[in-house]
Amino acid sequence: MLTREEHPVAWAMLLHELADAHQHxxxxxxxxxxxGEAEEADFAVQLGHVLAHLNRAWHGRDDTRLDAITGEQHSERSRYPSDLPPVG
Known part of the structure; x- marks a missing residue:
């Protein structure tokens, strides 16, 4: 797991994904x-957007590279993690 002291740029990117998820x-x-209601299509798009931010945070939690990720990596990181079992 990243730490602010050891990898400040990667840490900031991780926090950015969480902050975006929180905002959305x-x-x-x-x-x-x-x-007082939500249209299912809009709800799906908005919730999918939140989940994509959370998924990228999970996948980036230990990535110490300081370079920007490629479009392919962005798509891959946006997928639900296979190593994070649902709880609850």
């Missing part, structure tokens, strides 16, 4: 509370 989930919640 908050916006989704606010929209649903204000409107």
């Amino acid at each position: 989930l908050g916006a989704l919640l606010a929209q649903m509370l204000a409107v």
